Amino acid sequence: MPRSVQSPRVLNIEDLRRVAKRQLPRVVFDYIDGGAEDERTSRANCRAFEEVTFRPRCAVATPACDLRVSVLGQSLSMPLILAPVGSSRLMYPRGEEAAAAAAGEAGIAYTLSTLSGCRLEDVAAASKGTVWYQVYLVGGRDCALSAIERAKAAGYSALVVTIDTAVAGMRERDLRNGAKELLGDRFGSKLPFVSQLLTRPGWLARFLADGGLMKFQNVVIPGQGPMLYADVTAALGDAVVTWDDLKWIQQAWGGPIVIKGVHTADDARHAVDVGAKALVVSNHGGRQLDGVAPTLRVLPEVVATVGDQIEVLVDGGIRRGSDIVKALCLGARAVMAGRAYAYGLGAAGGAGVARAIEILRADLIRTLKLLGCPSLAELDQSYIDVPAGWPTGRAASRNG
Ligand SMILES: Cc1cc2nc3c(=O)[nH]c(=O)nc-3n(C[C@H](O)[C@H](O)[C@H](O)COP(=O)(O)O)c2cc1C
Numbered sequence: 001m002p003r004s005v006q007s008p009r010v011l012n013i014e015d016l017r018r019v020a021k022r023q024l025p026r027v028v029f030d031y032i033d034g035g036a037e038d039e040r041t042s043r044a045n046c047r048a049f050e051e052v053t054f055r056p057r058c059a060v061a062t063p064a065c066d067l068r069v070s071v072l073g074q075s076l077s078m079p080l081i082l083a084p085v086g087s088s089r090l091m092y093p094r095g096e097e098a099a100a101a102a103a104g105e106a107g108i109a110y111t112l113s114t115l116s117g118c119r120l121e122d123v124a125a126a127s128k129g130t131v132w133y134q135v136y137l138v139g140g141r142d143c144a145l146s147a148i149e150r151a152k153a154a155g156y157s158a159l160v161v162t163i164d165t166a167v168a169g170m171r172e173r174d175l176r177n178g179a180k181e182l183l184g185d186r187f188g189s190k191l192p193f194v195s196q197l198l199t200r201p202g203w204l205a206r207f208l209a210d211g212g213l214m215k216f217q218n219v220v221i222p223g224q225g226p227m228l229y230a231d232v233t234a235a236l237g238d239a240v241v242t243w244d245d246l247k248w249i250q251q252a253w254g255g256p257i258v259i260k261g262v263h264t265a266d267d268a269r270h271a272v273d274v275g276a277k278a279l280v281v282s283n284h285g286g287r288q289l290d291g292v293a294p295t296l297r298v299l300p301e302v303v304a305t306v307g308d309q310i311e312v313l314v315d316g317g318i319r320r321g322s323d324i325v326k327a328l329c330l331g332a333r334a335v336m337a338g339r340a341y342a343y344g345l346g347a348a349g350g351a352g353v354a355r356a357i358e359i360l361r362a363d364l365i366r367t368l369k370l371l372g373c374p375s376l377a378e379l380d381q382s383y384i385d386v387p388a389g390w391p392t393g394r395a396a397s398r399n400g
Pocket residue numbers: 031032033045083084085086087113114115134162260282283284285286287315316317318336337338339340342
């Protein structure tokens with residue numbers, strides 16, 4: 001592992017974030033770090049974890065802390081799944097393969113985004129563990145169907161359908177940094193923005209050696225080939241997925257489906273109704289609709305409504321192992337993390353991802369011991385205090 005991400009330089013995820021910021025051009029760092037509009041939800045996701053406090057049981061010995069959980073019938077070494085993070089190949093050469101390999105090595109699952117630069121077959125081959133495929137309907141139904149077939153053949157064990165992306169969120173940092181111009185083909189439009197690439201010569205050299213600007217290798221448009229990077233925003237606008245689409249997606253996939261992007265008990269019920277096996281309470285890390293509630297606040301309502309019918313996962317704002325513990329106390333089976341490992345990838349490739357996972361694992365064990373809790377299975381609301389006014393277990397719904 002490179003010294004730049006070892007202890008004592010990197011002790012936590014915020015340290016990895018700082019290293020990533022030094023390594024990456026601003027346009028790439030802000031793509032990871034940023035959220036939609038005023039970034040209120042993005043910040044609120046993290047703040048919600050700060051608002052929940054622990055109620056430890058002291059003078060209790062917890063000699064062995066078993067972190068294993070089963071998600072969709074598969075055993076993971078800890079309750080963490082790497083969330084789909086598009087364009088990981090911009091963060092580090094063959095970024096998706098590097099992240100999947102690190103996850104597999106650590107015994108946790110990796111989710112590959114549709115919007116990735118590496119071929120899904122290569123990513124599956126790079127991991128010795130569980131891999132899931134996240135599908136967007138960019139490029140149209142036939143395009144999605146061919147990716148689903150390929151994912152099945154390559155051994156992906158679950159299909160994650162993201163439902164919160166009817167259109168790309170308004171990521172103002174990306175616009176200010178000239179992401180669109182840098183991705184386009186007009187040299188003159190790029191000029192005002194290229195200096196940010198030149199100030200990161202190490203990244204630039206690696207990026208060029210990796211083939212430069214990638215195409216989306218898993219969005220193969222009939223008659224045209226892999227989708228160009230510049231086309232992604234428009235393509236997302238034409239790619240809304242509806243509950244009706246779940247029928248043909250389900251039929252084509254034939255395996256477990258995970259609905260990602262549930263914000264309310266109503267949509268959690270929809271996920272159950274369409275036969276999904278798991279859902280992710282997620283607001284896309286605050287990158288889509290700004291102003292929605294932080295996910296940790298929504299989690300109890302979803303668990304109370306459908307927790308006995310479907311596996312409930314949550315993401316958004318996980319930066320410490322203690323955050324994972326809080327999510328489990330509120331009923332999540334496991335969590336997904338996006339930025340926590342994307343910072344690691346930007347900081348040092350696969351080694352940085354491995355370091356992020358290692359930090360979260362050590363945090364988890366320490367937190368359980370300090371709580372006096374012998375195993376993950378025993379975590380419940382008695383180990384935490386939730387601020388007054390938070391919905392806890394209320395099965396709220398407009399539709400009854
Ligand atoms: C750089 C970046 C790219 C993302 N790309 C996707 C994507 O392609 N598909 C998707 O479903 N979610 C995507 N997400 C959302 C993550 O899967 C996840 O919901 C979010 O990162 C969780 O919040 P956290 O970053 O605070 O952990 C992306 C997130 C980030 C940070």
